[in-house]
Amino acid sequence: MILNIENLHASVQGEPILKGLNLKIQPGEVHCIMGPNGSGKSTLAQVLAGRDAYEITQGSMTFKSKDLAEMEPHERACEGFFLAFQYPHEIPGVSGLQFLRAAVNAVRAFRGQEELDAMDLMSLFKEKAREVNISFDDLKRAVNEGFSGGEKKRNEMLQMAVLEPQLIVLDEVDSGLDIDALKVVSDAVNRMRTPERSFLVITHYQRLLNYIVPDFVHVLVDGRIAKSGGKDLALELEDRGYAWVEEHAGAGAE
Amino acid sequence: MSAESQSIESLSSLIEGEAQSLRAVRHEALRLVTDQGWPSNREESFRFTKLKEFTKQHFGQNLDEHAASSNVVDDPWLHITESHIHYVNGQQIKNGVDVQGVKVDDWRAIRQHGMLPEQSAFAQSNVFRALNTALLQAGPVIDVAANTKLVAPILLHYVQDHDGKISRHPKVTLKIGAGAQVHFIERYESRNQDSAWTNSVVDIELQPGAQLTHTLVVEEGQQQFHFRDTQIDVQKDANYKFLVFNLSGKQFRQQCDISLSGTHAHTEIHALMLGQSSEQIENQLCIRHVAESCTSRQWVRGIFDDQSHGVFTGRVVVGKGAQKTDAGQSNKNLLLSDNARVNAMPQLEIYADDVKCQHGATTGSLDLDSLFYLMARGIPRHQARQMLIRAFAHEIADQIEQPFVRNHIERAIDARFAGQEPK
Ligand SMILES: Nc1ncnc2c1ncn2[C@@H]1O[C@H](COP(=O)(O)OP(=O)(O)OP(=O)(O)O)[C@@H](O)[C@H]1O
Ligand SMILES: [Mg+2]
Numbered sequence: 001m002i003l004n005i006e007n008l009h010a011s012v013q014g015e016p017i018l019k020g021l022n023l024k025i026q027p028g029e030v031h032c033i034m035g036p037n038g039s040g041k042s043t044l045a046q047v048l049a050g051r052d053a054y055e056i057t058q059g060s061m062t063f064k065s066k067d068l069a070e071m072e073p074h075e076r077a078c079e080g081f082f083l084a085f086q087y088p089h090e091i092p093g094v095s096g097l098q099f100l101r102a103a104v105n106a107v108r109a110f111r112g113q114e115e116l117d118a119m120d121l122m123s124l125f126k127e128k129a130r131e132v133n134i135s136f137d138d139l140k141r142a143v144n145e146g147f148s149g150g151e152k153k154r155n156e157m158l159q160m161a162v163l164e165p166q167l168i169v170l171d172e173v174d175s176g177l178d179i180d181a182l183k184v185v186s187d188a189v190n191r192m193r194t195p196e197r198s199f200l201v202i203t204h205y206q207r208l209l210n211y212i213v214p215d216f217v218h219v220l221v222d223g224r225i226a227k228s229g230g231k232d233l234a235l236e237l238e239d240r241g242y243a244w245v246e247e248h249a250g251a252g253a254e
Numbered sequence: 255m256s257a258e259s260q261s262i263e264s265l266s267s268l269i270e271g272e273a274q275s276l277r278a279v280r281h282e283a284l285r286l287v288t289d290q291g292w293p294s295n296r297e298e299s300f301r302f303t304k305l306k307e308f309t310k311q312h313f314g315q316n317l318d319e320h321a322a323s324s325n326v327v328d329d330p331w332l333h334i335t336e337s338h339i340h341y342v343n344g345q346q347i348k349n350g351v352d353v354q355g356v357k358v359d360d361w362r363a364i365r366q367h368g369m370l371p372e373q374s375a376f377a378q379s380n381v382f383r384a385l386n387t388a389l390l391q392a393g394p395v396i397d398v399a400a401n402t403k404l405v406a407p408i409l410l411h412y413v414q415d416h417d418g419k420i421s422r423h424p425k426v427t428l429k430i431g432a433g434a435q436v437h438f439i440e441r442y443e444s445r446n447q448d449s450a451w452t453n454s455v456v457d458i459e460l461q462p463g464a465q466l467t468h469t470l471v472v473e474e475g476q477q478q479f480h481f482r483d484t485q486i487d488v489q490k491d492a493n494y495k496f497l498v499f500n501l502s503g504k505q506f507r508q509q510c511d512i513s514l515s516g517t518h519a520h521t522e523i524h525a526l527m528l529g530q531s532s533e534q535i536e537n538q539l540c541i542r543h544v545a546e547s548c549t550s551r552q553w554v555r556g557i558f559d560d561q562s563h564g565v566f567t568g569r570v571v572v573g574k575g576a577q578k579t580d581a582g583q584s585n586k587n588l589l590l591s592d593n594a595r596v597n598a599m600p601q602l603e604i605y606a607d608d609v610k611c612q613h614g615a616t617t618g619s620l621d622l623d624s625l626f627y628l629m630a631r632g633i634p635r636h637q638a639r640q641m642l643i644r645a646f647a648h649e650i651a652d653q654i655e656q657p658f659v660r661n662h663i664e665r666a667i668d669a670r671f672a673g674q675e676p677k
Contacts, residue, residue, distance in 0.1 A: 049626075049630050050626075050629075050630070051626055052626075072629065072634075072635065073626060073629040073630050074629040074630075074631075074632050074633055074634050074635065074638070076630075077629070077630055077631055077632035078632045083630060085627070085630075088627075089623050089624060089626075089627040091624045091627065091628070091642070091645065092645065093642075093644070093645025093646060093648045093649065094628075094641055094642070094644075094645045098641070099628070099631070099641075102628075102633050102637065102641060103628075103631035103632050103633055106631075106632040106633045106634060106637065107631075107632040110632065142645075143627075159631060163631065163632065
């Protein structure tokens with residue numbers, strides 16, 4: 001199993017947000033989480049990534065059988081966890097190239113691989129940037145600074161592509177994207193699909209799932225998975241709205 | 255004051271053989287010092303200056319012209335330009351400047367030959383400057399002829415490796431002729447941890463249309479005090495760019511007074527202060543807009559760790575005649591510890607009415623969201639922290655043109671704030 005979350009409770013500033021969440025992801029699977037605003041989707045993503053503003057009060061989460069809670073954020077990334085942020089952060093003064101170089105070599109060092117030299121890194125970045133429609137010159141700019149919403153999402157996809165993670169969480173990777181960009185981003189994701197690699201796709205829109213086709217869809221309501229199903233569940237939600245799930249909350253969990 | 259008797263003692267052996275007129279100036283300056291005594295925290299511009307520890311020190315002066323050690327000649331800094339002037343323990347040991355249009359004298363020669371520059375060179379605006387006048391031994395007097403365009407920088411290198419508590423009172427005098435273009439690098443380095451005191455005075459005149467980039471790098475020891483008084487006159491159409499890097503030293507206090515005295519003169523200051531342990535770094539900048547249509551910019555950044563303390567005053571005085579002034583300043587500080595602090599004070603005094611003045615100051619700690627973002631991509635905490643610190647300083651360090659100097663500064667930043675390596 002890639003990811004195993006059991007009875008996870010997490011709170012922020014003493015306020016419980018996740019209230020007993022269960023989720024298992026096997027290699028090669030694509031899971032989708034939908035749910036109303038404020039239900040805890042991003043919280044789950046941040047807790048998995050190791051953001052220390054969130055306190056885990058109960059339950060467990062393991063990544064490739066390792067206890068995630070015991071790992072620093074960079075260790076999780078090095079082990080192969082990747083979160084594409086809903087709001088990618090701007091870092092003035094650090095160029096995209098510097099950032100990618102540091103990240104790739106940190107991950108390689110952790111995995112006991114040799115550092116890549118400047119030439120190899122450049123050609124890697126060039127190739128992957130082209131795939132997500134980012135010009136090489138844009139990599140010389142500060143990380144995310146002054147980039148449009150859609151460009152920031154494509155930057156996230158570039159980072160994902162060069163780091164080659166094993167579990168990828170996409171937090172509303174489709175928000176703010178125009179139709180072409182949506183295609184670019186979902187192509188980037190689909191290129192990454194292998195029998196070993198798993199995805200957790202957080203979205204509000206069924207439309208994304210036409211491009212990135214999930215194996216499972218879960219509905220998160222008030223910090224818990226209220227309903228799970230196949231990809232048709234997303235279509236059904238589109239029709240009936242979340243109120244329908246909330247009525248049956250608890251009954252269809254897991 | 256405690257330095258008084260020593261000063262008098264130093265003075266009498268120092269001025270032997272000097273011209274009568276110079277001796278008179280020195281005695282006058284020393285009298286001013288003894289009358290006034292050290293400044294106190296009650297004075298506005300010394301409000302935050304740590305004076306207690308400094309004033310209880312006893313510094314002698316190194317009067318031995320041959321006390322320079324020789325192992326410093328192969329210093330890598332001396333390779334960045336042929337045109338370097340090298341001082342060790344306050345004494346000049348090398349003057350390598352040999353370019354057309356540049357004349358370098360030393361105060362030592364001037365003293366011996368009794369050629370006294372105009373009296374204005376000795377206007378005593380404060381006690382440190384007065385003491386410098388009384389006790390100065392050596393220091394370059396650089397004269398760049400009109401329209402001289404230098405390709406390589408002139409490096410003024412001050413190295414300190416003397417054992418025992420000594421003071422040095424260097425005076426740097428720089429005159430850039432009309433239309434000349436010069437890059438001047440001034441560096442103070444200490445090679446030991448002994449207590450020492452540098453009391454420098456720097457006077458620069460930029461004649462009409464002159465352009466000067468002036469880079470100051472201070473890297474002194476944990477027991478070293480540096481007080482500095484700088485006066486710059488920027489004349490019509492001249493351009494003075496001042497880069498300041500405070501990399502280390504127990505205490506540094508600069509009072510820098512820049513006067514934009516001719517129309518369309520421009521000055522910009524980029525300063526980076528790095529504080530650690532209980533260091534204090536103080537930059538008191540004052541820009542006087544005297545003539546109209548002049549522009550000035552101050553970009554000052556500070557990074558303070560441990561119990562260090564930064565003081566920045568960005569004073570802009572816009573005189574009655576200085577219409578169409580455009581002045582701006584920005585000060586940003588990064589505090590890496592709960593015990594580090596900064597006092598930042600923009601001060602605007604505006605007597606003209608057609609004026610554009612902007613200022614902004616922020617002080618904060620390391621951005622946790624940025625740190626998390628870097629770590630979420632696999633970068634270990636200490637490295638992520640270092641990247642962010644570097645990024646904060648980068649805007650200032652990027653102003654340096656010479657790759658050697660820029661690398662040096664970047665490495666100093668990394669070394670200073672390396673933080674804890676993971677266990
Ligand atoms: N750092 C924080 N400080 C305070 N409250 C927080 C913090 N992070 C999340 N919350 C709160 O936790 C709840 C869940 O937020 P979360 O961002 O996980 O929702 P979401 O499901 O991702 O919503 P959306 O669909 O709008 O992105 C919200 O009520 C939010 O206000
Ligand atoms: Mg969210």
